[in-house]
Amino acid sequence: MSQDSVLVVGSIAFDDLEMPQGTFEGVLGGAATYSALAASVLAPVQIVGVVGDDFPAEHLELLRRRGVDTTGVERAPGKTFRWRGRYSKDLASRETLDTQLNVFADFRPKIPAAYKTSPYVLLGNIHPSLQLDVVKQMNDTPRLIAADTMNFWISGEPVALAALLKRVNLLIINDEEARELTGIQNLCKAAADIRTRGPSQLIIKRGEHGALLFDPHGTFFVPAYPLEEVNDPTGAGDSFAGGLMGYLARTGGVAASPHAMRRAMFYAAAMGSFCVEAVGSKRIERLTREELAARLESFRMLVDFGGTLALG
């Protein structure tokens, strides 16, 4: 069966993670890595990013084994992007200790010809002008263009970001970013404001407190799946986005019904919940479709009230 694919553009990195349970050096990371691994459980994935000459072939091999086309990964002379962070004891917050952009500093995404018809495009958190450049490189109008961004671009590149937003169908950001982007504290009002700027669909992630979808059909909420063990939140948001896009690509959904994107929110949240179970991307690297289906069933039970709320 020929399936729609997901194009993921963004960072591929080494992370040094100082966790309460210990320090983990040189862990495979980066937004594109997490999103691609998550999406690959559900659909074929194409990845565009850059790595240095220190990036082991085995990491690319791992991605390929998971169904990720890595021909779009550029290998540049120098070192791979490296990020070092330290998490608080309860994992609720983290501080960046060091960021070495290395080869990522000069990253200019080049979309291979074979990728240019991909109907689902996920623009990871890079300079909004580069995100826009990816949109312009696509041959057809993709069915869904989703983008992430961050406070750094919101405050530093408002004009470029505004231009990008006009070309994006779905913006996926967290609550603090939504507030900074709009200057509005209330998330419902902030969402309405953002949706006037381009994206008809907006997801506001709230970490362990779930995520809100605002789209032409209304507002939808998906909780975070409650876990007994959380080991590392790194990449959870990127896995969320990957799971969302993978589900949509697999099912061909977006505009079909309001439910398509709402169900995708559960796949997204489920993927985020797997991601945090292990340090780095270890859990989603080996996640099976059967494990995912089982979690979705538990997830369904978590929110099942029998469908009606009328007093009768």
Place this chain on the structure above:
Amino acid sequence: MSQDSVLVVGSIAFDDLEMPQGTFEGVLGGAATYSALAASVLAPVQIVGVVGDDFPAEHLELLRRRGVDTTGVERAPGKTFRWRGRYSKDLASRETLDTQLNVFADFRPKIPAAYKTSPYVLLGNIHPSLQLDVVKQMNDTPRLIAADTMNFWISGEPVALAALLKRVNLLIINDEEARELTGIQNLCKAAADIRTRGPSQLIIKRGEHGALLFDPHGTFFVPAYPLEEVNDPTGAGDSFAGGLMGYLARTGGVAASPHAMRRAMFYAAAMGSFCVEAVGSKRIERLTREELAARLESFRMLVDFGGTLALG
């Protein structure tokens, strides 16, 4: 139609609220007040509490107009319980500036004979020995005994609280209280621990982040209803509990199906969402069943994904 009633025991108070939008002095408050007003939208309510000789007859008249039986409100010589608090700018936190227990210091709940067969009992946050004493005063075994508590009793009266927990079917607390009660950070693990201590059902409230139910059927989550205007979180948790009990009393539900308590969680959260719309109890004082039904329908849409999450 003869309907099951809800017995509410707890504080009746004057609140002085220092809000970002201004200071409001002598606002009708107290856990029992909020819970009774919320429950009264759905079922007959009986209230047991104490007020001072400064408590205006109009407040009791208001309760009665809403279907609350106030014969259990004792009037004692002295002043009514008074609490003064200041909220942070984003309403996410508050500090207590002053607590004057006044007549509440010597409150010993006396359950009127006519209340002693009430099948739904809500024990507001008072000394656990007094809560237990209420349980002992009931004639029949109530269908559901629900209790709230707080950090003050968790740390100060662990033995009395442990004795109470053995007699309670449903404990309703917030996330910090669940963690303090158990010494366990993870809420799923904390919930499992608490449920070994007596209550087979546990609700952990997370304020604007919704609430979790842990019961013999599993774990259930209800989000907080997203609002464009939040004016005063005071009493939201008590309104939540009142809405829950009111729904159960109205529908006769508890053990009937796992869905009864889960639907009750939505009525609880809806009542909490109305409560925060106005300062004090003003919004739930005038809330109609029609307004409640409309919010429940919006709430249903907020979580509607079409029922199935299977990939097919």
